[in-house]
Structures are given as C-alpha cells and as structure tokens.
Amino acid sequence: MITPDHIPFVVNLQAKHATHLEIVGGKGANLAILFQRGFNVPDAFIVTTNAFDYVFNDEQTKGVLSIIDEVNVDNIKELEDVSNTIKQAICNINLSSDMINLIIDHYYKLCEKIDNMNIHVAVRSSATAEDLPDNSFAGQQDTYLHVGRENLIDKIKECWASLFTARAISYRKKSNIDHKIVKLAVVVQAMISSEVSGVAFTANPITGLRNEVVIDSTYGLGEALVSGLVTPDHYEILFDNYENAEICVKNIGKKGIHIIGKSDGGTETLVTMDNNKKIEALSDQYIIQLAKLAKQVEKSYNYQPQDLEWSFSNEKLYILQARPITTLFLIPKHAYGQSGLRCMMSFGTVQGFLKPMTPLGQSSIRTILNSYYRAIHVDRSTSIEDDISSDPLRHPTFKSASNRLWIDITDTLTSPAVRFCDLSTVDTGMNPMDALALTRAVESNPTTEMNLMLWKLTVLIKDHETTLKLFENEPTDNLVRMYKNKSFDKDIQYTMDEFFHNYGCRGIGEIDIGCKRWFDEPQVVIEQIKNYLKIRNPDKAVDKIHDQSRQSAYEALSRIEDELRWPFFQRPLVNVLFTRIKILFSLRECPKYYGIIQPFGKCRNELIRKANLAVNENFISHADDIYFLFISELKSLAYDTDNQQYDKRDYWINLILERRMEYKKQMSCKRIPLILLSDGTTYYDATTIPNENNQPIELMEGEYLGSPVSPGVYEGKVRIVDDPMNSQLQPGEILVCTATDPAWTSLFPIIGALVLEMGGMLQHGAIVSREYGLPAVVGVANAKQIFHNGQRIQVNGSTGRIKVLFDE
Structure with missing residues (x-):
C-alpha cells in the first residue's frame, strides 16, 4: 500500500x-x-x-x-x-x-x-x-x-x-x-502559444453515435470557447472502422473574440478582425488529423468516449486534457471492430435492476448464466451448439460495459427462424384477461413462500401485545438491536431466526453478489414487518389474498371451458395446459433463487472473511473492495504462492479506486436504455405500442400507455417511491416506481395498483401484482416524472392505459 x-x-x-x-x-x-x-x-x-x-x-x-x-x-x-x-x-x-x-x-x-x-x-x-x-x-x-x-x-x-x-x-x-x-x-x-484551440468529442455527445467525432475550434487559447464567450467553428466527422474519415458537417462560427497570452504574464482578450471571423480556424487537413488523433486517444482508453482539449501551435497538435464523456453509455468491447450493427438488450432493465453491477457481480452472473445456456445446449441462433466443452466465456452471451450487463440479441433477431415467429398473428381463442388470470394459480414459489412466512411472523407479533407495542413505537434501529441480542419473545425470536436462515440471503439488487443481503441489513425486514402491521382489513391478509388468487384462476378456467367449441375434445387439453402453467410459472423463480441467490448469500460470508485477511495483509483497503475485482483478479490474489502480488499493491488499490468512482457515476443514472446499438444509438422505451389490429393506439389528453400485466381497474392517489425502506405509503395509494424486487413485496398488500417504468410480464412486480389481484401497468417511460405525489389517476391493468383524473 x-x-x-x-x-x-x-x-x-x-x-x-x-x-x-x-x-x-x-x-x-x-x-x-x-x-x-x-x-x-x-x-x-x-x-x-x-x-x-x-x-x-x-x-x-x-x-x-x-x-x-x-x-x-x-x-x-x-x-x-x-x-x-x-x-x-x-x-x-x-x-x-x-x-x-x-x-x-x-x-x-x-x-x-x-x-x-x-x-x-x-x-x-x-x-x-x-x-x-x-x-x-x-x-x-x-x-x-x-x-x-x-x-x-x-x-x-x-x-x-x-x-x-x-x-x-x-x-x-x-x-x-x-x-x-x-x-x-x-x-x-x-503553456502553448495556441494559434487555434478547442475541444473534440470522440463520440457525438448529443446523438451518442460512436462513429462521429465532433470538433469545436476558435482562434487563440481555448479559454474563450470553454467559458462560452465565443461561437466556435463546428465540425462533425464521420468514421468508418477508425480509419476512413469524412467531414459531414461544417458550420463556421463568428469567433467574435479570442484570448492570447501576454509576454509579461497573464492573458488578454482581443476582438477578432471581421475578415478572420468568416475564415475557418482549421483547414480540412488539420480537421482530419485532429479527428484521427482523437480516435487514437479513445482507443487507448479501451474505447471509452473522450472529451479532449487540444491546441495547434507552429503546426504541431497538442493534447491539453482528456476526460471521459460520462453522459454516454459505454458499449461492450465485443461490439467494436465487428462488421455490421450489433443490437444489445439491457439485462438489468429486463430484470428490473436499475443499479449498476459491481465487477465481481458482473463476472459471477456471467459465469453462471453462460453455464446455464451451455448446460441446456442453448444457442442464440436457434441451432444446437456442437462444441459444448469449450470455454463458456469465449463467446459469452452476456457482455459488460460501464458496470452493466448487456445481452447481444443480434443473431437471434437476424435468425431465419424469427420470420416464422410472429405471435401477433396467433389467435389464442380466449379473453386476454382470463389468460392473465390463469397465471394467478401458480403453486408456491420461493418468493410466495417467503411472503407467507413473513406474514406468519407478522401475525405472531400482532397476537403478542408487548412485541406489537415495540414495533409500533420503537425506532427500527432499536428493534434490530433487540433481534441481534435475542430479546424478543421466544416464539417470535425463533420464527425471526428461521426467516433469516431461509431468506436472509435476499436483498435489494440480489442478483449482484456485491449488494448487501438482509442478514447484513436486518432493518429491511423489520421495515417490511412494520408495513405488514399497517394492514387492518382482514381481506388484505397475505394468506387470504394468496387463496383468493388461486380461486380467481380456477374461476377463469371455468369461463374458458364454458366457451370451448368442442368441450369433449378440448377440455382435457386445456386442463393439461393449465397444469403446466401452474408448474412452470412456479418453477421460474427456482433456478434464480436456488441456483443464484442462495449460493451468493453463502459465498458473501466466506468472501468477507477472506477479504478481512487481505485487508490485514494490506492488499486492499476495505473488505468490500473485493466486490470491485473480477473473478480472475481475485484468483490472482488468492493463489499467489510466490507473493508476487505484494509488488502490485499500488496497482490493486488504484484499480479498485477507479472502479469505485465509475460505480458511483453509474449510480447517478436515472434512466437505462432498454436497447443499445453498437453505433451508440439508444432506445429507452418502445416507440409504438400497437393494438390488436397492429395499429398505433390513440391516446386522449392526460392518458399514458404501458404494458398491461395484471388485470383490473383502480382509481387512487399516486405515491412515488425510490426506496422501499422509506416509502411513506398510505393504504390504497398507487405505487409508482422504477422497478421492484423481493425487498418491495411487503408494500403490495397496502397499495391499490402498481405502475412501473421498467419490466415486463415476468418482472417481480408483475408476478406479485397478479398474485395479490392488483391492477398493474409496466413499461411506462418516465412515470416518476409524469406523475406526482397526491395526483389522482386511474390505472387500467387490462388495457395498459393510465389516465390522470385530477391533481390535489
């Protein structure tokens, strides 16, 4: 160190x-x-x-x-x-x-x-x-x-x-x-006696296109341009594979003033002569030279787009400064140098996971998921992969960039098989709302079992007057201390211990091994219990809602059977398919929970133990530094039998520091693209949502559209929530948030409906909403900006329409 x-x-x-x-x-x-x-x-x-x-x-x-x-x-x-x-x-x-x-x-x-x-x-x-x-x-x-x-x-x-x-x-x-x-x-x-200076962006900062370099230039020192005192010349240069460059946009600015250095120190501002205002500050030759140099700088930074300050003096080009363009999403490295456009889908957006992933989280999930693909012989081109013994990371499905994972779906989209998979033309022959209702009959999955066990614990607390008063009056931190000191009633303490033993491995952002678990932060569970204690209506009891959901599914099944054209032949098939729905929807959570979440929880304890040893040996500064290293880098530290890593202490510390800073930058991102193209183009939401006739849906003023994932209509007040720990939700309010995971589950019995910015039919919020019988609409871009607390809206989980009724 x-x-x-x-x-x-x-x-x-x-x-x-x-x-x-x-x-x-x-x-x-x-x-x-x-x-x-x-x-x-x-x-x-x-x-x-x-x-x-x-x-x-x-x-x-x-x-x-x-x-x-x-x-x-x-x-x-x-x-x-x-x-x-x-x-x-x-x-x-x-x-x-x-x-x-x-x-x-x-x-x-x-x-x-x-x-x-x-x-x-x-x-x-x-x-x-x-x-x-x-x-x-x-x-x-x-x-x-x-x-x-x-x-x-x-x-x-x-x-x-x-x-x-x-x-x-x-x-x-x-x-x-x-x-x-x-x-x-x-x-x-x-100091350089700048004749011409300015800035250069190695990617278009407005459009995000990576094959464009944008240059602003002016006479003298760049201070006039950087300070916004001058209208510069503006150029946009189009690149082809980092080699061939062509000037595609050229706008000559007025360049009304310029700043130069004084011989005795300091600077002075001069008015630019009229004839020079109309002349380009840079020749085409220098523009291309500068653009190519800018791309070389970008390449040296692992293709991360850069914002450069530059200067020409005595026909020499100088780089004065370089810093990353932090407003653009990084493109996975594999997309560079490939012919044709690559299309990548955000793994986090699909999972409803807005936060960036730690490096260890990225490499862990990539290793596991790519192994899953290989284990079941899945190939994105719809053919069976022959060489299943090769390295699973050699051609990984999941690519990382800027602390986020992307799924390259190009081969899938261009597969000939896709032409025959237009499901929009398939007639299901049933009411879409009944089809959704069938999914509420799922057998208990890990998340459902967790919710029922937490409700069981809540009922025990409700029935124990002394403990109930503690939960109603004591701050959460005090309750956490009581739990850790085993100060609760014997039965309640036993059930709490059992809950943490079974589900303490869960947490916010649980697919990232670098994120804390509930056994690290028991206050999350305490807050969930407090939310459950707000439920006064017996019809909102979690176990009762679970039973009602199953009953509504069977009622939907009866309606479908009544409408069958040939019931004698079709009813057995419908019942077989219904049974499959129950089983398969239940199984969906199992691989994630038993194959990822539980092992990650156990691994964290061992990782922290090893990390503390590394801190004592001065390899790293803090125990949680290990989450900012990839698996291969951890192996270098763990299996260093020759103590060679002692010579690299400075390297590890600086590497971790840089990654921590990048992680913090990514934490500030409020919107994550759903689709990212290899040329830098980003798509944050669906541009059109067609109706059943494949025609764009017309919306009235004050109406918004998303994807319906849980049927029903509900009117109520909006409550925008960023953190389930500090929701301030009142019973009956409509929860509007970016996405949900199991840490949000205790809020569902309280709310009247759900609106999510991200997600789809199988996102956590969608599944739990159907289970609880709540109308839900997902994929509503910028919902947290469109709506505000106290606003009264109508959520139609059957059509995906959301209507603003009035503001308070």
Missing part, C-alpha cells in the same frame, strides 16, 4: 506515481497517462496531494478550517464570510522553504526541457474526488493561465483555496462530508 512517507511532494509526468488518482487527482493522472502513452502532451509537473496534506495538517491551518464546523450554511452572508476568511488564510500560508525550493526546482527543470528559462505555465486544480460525489469539489476547475515563476507559488495556493468556496462548503456540510478528507493536487503545465 502507498503510504504518505513514500509519496513525493512533486512528481513529473514520467513518474510512476503520476498516474495514481489519489496522488495527482483526475486531471493530473489523465495527463500523465497520455504522456506515458506517447501522445503529444505539453510537459508538466504535479504538486501532489501529499504536499496538500502536509500543508493542511499544520495546527494553525487546521484551526482556521475548524470554523467550518460552526457555520450556518443557510445564512448566505455568514457562509460567504467564512469562505473568504478560509481562502484568505490559505493564500497567506507561509510554505516551508524546502517545499518552495522543490517546486521552483521542478519549474526550472521544465524550462530546461523547453530551452527557455522563463516560460509561462498553466496552473490547474486536480481533484481526487476519492469517496466523494463529483460536484462536492465545486471550484476544482480553477485554472490560471500564463503564470510566471514569480506568481507560481501564489497560484498554487489559490488552487488549494478553491476547495473552500461558499458553494463547496455548503454542499459538503449538507451532504455530511467531512472537509478534512477533501484533497487537491495542482498541475503546473508548460
């Missing part, structure tokens, strides 16, 4: 520490990576976070920063005063002569490389963002251009001070982020 004593205060771009995010920050690490990969980057050195720590651990500095603890962030004047006091104190810090001499020495070494002993530099903040959301570092983009040696130390201190703007302090205080853990490195980079 890297310790502060081994980290220098200043590093150049060639140094091994220069690519470590926690030492040089994101901007510094990216520059060093580009430099070490041979791209033409202006030389630089970086004042590391160790220098920052050394300065800010001074008792006087810590005393100044302590005033943050007392500031009232809602008082704007007080907040601004505290911010100004801290920033002024930082700018007035007297750095040690050793640190100043070290920085100036690196400045002169930079001068020697350029053969100019009085160069100007750009001084840029470079935040680590370790364990923090990106925007907790408001001010991290502070940049000072054309800085001379005499102002260098002051500008470095000003970069440090930018961490304590009023906005940054307010954000961290409101987010309960300790200001003591924020860190900043500072990049000092040789």
